[in-house]
Amino acid sequence: MRMLLRTHLDATNGSEAIKSGALQKVIGAFMEKFKPEAVYFTVENGNRSGLYVFDLKESRQMPELGEPFFDLGCKVTLTPCMTPEDLRAGWAAAGL
Template identity: 30%
Template sequence: MRMLLNIRIPHEPFNAFVRDGTIEEVMAKIPEAMKPEAAYFTEQSGGRGAILVINPDEPSQTPAFAEPWFLTFNADCEFRVVLLPEDLQKAGLEMLGSKWK
């Protein structure tokens, strides 16, 4: 199941890792362990953020994607299920439209 993991990273403790020179090591370690399909680092509401595309096999794996961010950075994490165009084609929208007219 493909998901977007939206991460909002507070200034602290991130700034402390930048100041002590360990941020590159820390930021390499988490995605390396997660092996996301894609990872983008961006600004979110004036702070640091990241958006990862992940593929957990089952819902019980989601804590393994969130906990490193929670424990390392006190970050907020949001999960969203996402579909590729071919996934949407398999969704049966025509049938759902007929059923819920």
């Protein structure tokens, strides 16, 4: 299932994680393992934030992808998402 992973890291923890190389390592490992189709970095609510769109094959993968970010002090959200084609197919299946 296509998912949107959002990670948010405050300035203090983020600076420490960048200086130590821990953040780069966690992001690199996530990208190598889950091969996201899109990745964006931004600032949300004063936090360093990452947005990753990727395919979650099984729900049991949630701890595997989340724990490394949690270890850095990140707030993590995971939300199913759709492409426009998925939405059209969903509407058709719903009879809309």
